[in-house]
Amino acid sequence: MKTLKILALSALFSLAQMALTNAAAHATVRTDAGTTESLVGKYETYRLQVPVEKEMATTQIKMIIPKGASIGTFMQTPGWQRSLERDASGALLSVTWKGTLEPMEFVRFLFSMRNPAEATELKWSVYQTYADGTVVAWDDSSDKTPASKIKIVAALTPVPMPAPTPAPAPK
Numbered sequence: 175m176k177t178l179k180i181l182a183l184s185a186l187f188s189l190a191q192m193a194l195t196n197a198a199a200h201a202t203v204r205t206d207a208g209t210t211e212s213l214v215g216k217y218e219t220y221r222l223q224v225p226v227e228k229e230m231a232t233t234q235i236k237m238i239i240p241k242g243a244s245i246g247t248f249m250q251t252p253g254w255q256r257s258l259e260r261d262a263s264g265a266l267l268s269v270t271w272k273g274t275l276e277p278m279e280f281v282r283f284l285f286s287m288r289n290p291a292e293a294t295e296l297k298w299s300v301y302q303t304y305a306d307g308t309v310v311a312w313d314d315s316s317d318k319t320p321a322s323k324i325k326i327v328a329a330l331t332p333v334p335m336p337a338p339t340p341a342p343a344p345k
């Protein structure tokens with residue numbers, strides 16, 4: 175009886191953990207194909223995805239551009255105003271989007287860029303401002319607010335092939 179109770183409790187606990195994992199959506203940068211690695215020197219399209227995780231709207235999203243990343247173009251995102259910050263040499267330092275993202279919504283910003291010429295890891299820090307002025311810093315400043323990483327590699331990690339399906343027995 176006691177064992178059953180413990181089993182039931184641990185099952186409940188796993189379910190609660192799964193729910194938590196799903197809720198932890200975070201602001202993420204991925205390739206347009208949804209992966210976290212891309213090839214050295216390649217022209218790649220990336221997407222920044224930002225969810226609203228509070229009961230109030232997000233009003234501004236700022237993304238710091240990692241060194242070695244050179245963004246060429248942005249996909250149009252209706253409803254959002256984009257502004258760019260550059261250094262003295264004209265290189266992009268950050269992108270800021272202003273708009274309104276309501277609770278239970280997420281937005282994706284796509285951009286195309288050339289990857290660095292050497293293997294490295296790009297860290298994408300994102301600062302998400304809510305309507306009350308609070309900012310969630312997705313920049314590794316806490317365990318709960320990781321910055322997205324993209325690995326720039328000389329060769330992609332092979333995806334394991336699925337086991338072959340046995341042919342149906344002849345009738």
Ligand SMILES: [Cu+2]
Pocket residue numbers: 197198199200201227
């Ligand atoms: Cu999250």
